[in-house]
Amino acid sequence: MTDLPAAPEETPRQVRTRRPGPLRGLVTACHPVPGLAVTFVAVVLAVGAGLGPGQVVILGVAVFTGQLSIGWSNDWIDAARDRATGRTDKPVASGTVPERTVAAAAVTALAATIVSSFTLGPLPAAALLVGVAAAWAYNLRLKATVWSGATYLIAFAGLPVAPYVALPEHPWPPWWMPVVSALLGFAAHFANVLPDLRADTETGIRGLPHRLGPRTGVIVMAAALAAASVLLGVAPAGTSTLFAVTVPVAGIALAATTAVAAVRAPNSPVAFRLTIVIAVLDVTLLLTITT
Template sequence: MGVQVTGAAGRTGPVRRGVALARATHLEPALAVSAVAVLLAVAAGVTPGRTVLVGAAVLAGQASIGWCNDWLDADRDRAVGRQDKPVVQGVVTPATLRTAALTAVAVAVVLSLLLGVVPGLLLLVLVASGWAYDAGLKRTALSPLPYLTGFGALPAGVVAAAPGTPAAPWWLVAAGAALGGAAHVANVAPDVADDLATGVRGLPHRVGPVPSAVAGAVLLGAASLLLVLGPAGPPSALERAAGVLAVPAVVVAALAGSPRARRLAFPAVLLLTVLDVVLLVAGGAALG
C-alpha cells in the first residue's frame, strides 16, 4: 500500500531520516494538541506523574495519526507533487511510516489505558477518530465527524484522569468539539485543489471555501465564548481576555476563504486554541 521508494531511504543518513520521521508526524499540530492536553490536565488537578502520562499518551496517538496519514496518502502526495512530504522526497518509505504508525498506536493504547479504563478509552476516541479520518472518512460528507468526536473526547479523557474520575463539564466538551470542527475547515483549506485532483471530497470541498470558512469562524468563536462563559461565576480578567481571542475567528474565516492565505488558517487555529487553554488555566476555572 502506497508508493514504494527503493534505495533512496537507504542512502539517507540516520539524522535526516529521524528528522523526516518527526516531520511526518505533522509535528506542529501533534505538539499543539499534546500541549493542550497537558494544560487541561494541570487545570483539572491531575497529579504530576499522570499529567506526564497524559501528555505522552496523546503525543503517541497524534504521531500515529500523522504517520498513518502520510503512509496512506503516499500515492496521492506523489501524484500531486507534494515535495514537502518526506515520503515523496524518498527520505522515508511508506513501509517505514506504516511500521511507525502501528508501533505508535500500540504505545498510545498502552499509555492511555495505564490512566484507567474510562480516561484511557476517552483519549483513544481521539486516536480512533484520526485513523478513521485518514482511512476514508475524509473523502465523505462525514469528514467533520472525526474532528468533532475526537476533540470533544479529548478534554473528557483528560479530566477523567484526575482523582475520582470526574466528568468533564459540558461546556469544555462542547468547546473541544467546536475547536475540532474549526480545525477541520482550516486544515483542509490549503489542500483543496490537490484533494479534488485525487478524488477527496469531504464536506468543506462540497459546500465550498467561503461557506466552510464562515462555519469555521463561527465554531472558533463559539469555542472561545464557551471557555469564557462556561465556568461558574463571573468571568475573571484573564477569562475576559480569552473572550477577546474570539475576534481572530473573523481573521481565520478570511484566511480559510482566501486562496492566497489559506496556509495560514490552520496555524492560526492551533495558536488560538493553545492561547484559549492557557488563559483558561491561568483564570483558575474548575474543570473537575
C-alpha cells in the same frame, strides 16, 4: 610544437541540495506542530483537572504517541495520492522516507498510546483511544466523506474528558469543556483542509469542507472559532464580568483575523496555524478558570 601542460582537472563543486535525511523526514511526516499543540493542550487540561505529576506525564505520553501515530498514518496512507498531486513537501511521497518505515513508526506509536492510555485506567483510555480511532478512521476513509468533520468533533471532545475521568472519583468535566474543545477541533479541520481543496478534489477526496466549498468553509471555520471563545467566556461559573466580555470579543476578533488570512492566502497554512494559536490561548485561559 611543445605540448602545453594539461590543465588540472576541475574538482566538481559539491552542491548540497539540503534534501532532508530519513530521520528529519520521519519527523516532518508526523506533523509535529499540530501534534505538539494537541499534546500541550492535553497537558494543560490535565494540570487544570488536578492530576498528579506522574499522571500528567503519562497522559502527555499517551496523547503525544497518539498524535505521532495519526500523523505518520496520514502520510503513509496518502502516499500514492500525494505523489499524484506532486506533494514534494511530503517526505513519503518525495521518497525521503520509505513507506514501510513510516508504516512501522505509525503502528509502533499506536501500540505505545494504547499501553500508556490503559496505564491511566479504562475510562481515560476509552476517552483517548476513541479520539485516536476517529482520527485513524479519518485517514483511512472518512476524510473523503461528509463525515470528515465528525471525526474531529469526536476526537477533540474526548480530549478534556480523559484527565477528569482519570481522577479517583471519575468525575465528568463541566459540559462546556468538551463542547469548546470539539468546536476548536472542527475549526481546525476546515483550516487544515482549505489550502488543499483543489488537489484533494482531483484525487477523489470530498470531505465536508470540499462539499461546502471555500467560501462557506471559511465562514464555518470562523463561526466555530468564535463560538468556542464565546462559550469559554460566558459558560464557566464564577468568572468576572470583565472575563465574560473580554474573552468573547477577543475570540471573535481572532476568528475574523483567521478568516481574512484564509481568504487572502487560500493556499497557505497561515489560517491553520492561527487556529492552533487560538486553541492554545483558549486552553490557557481555561487553566486560569479551573485552577
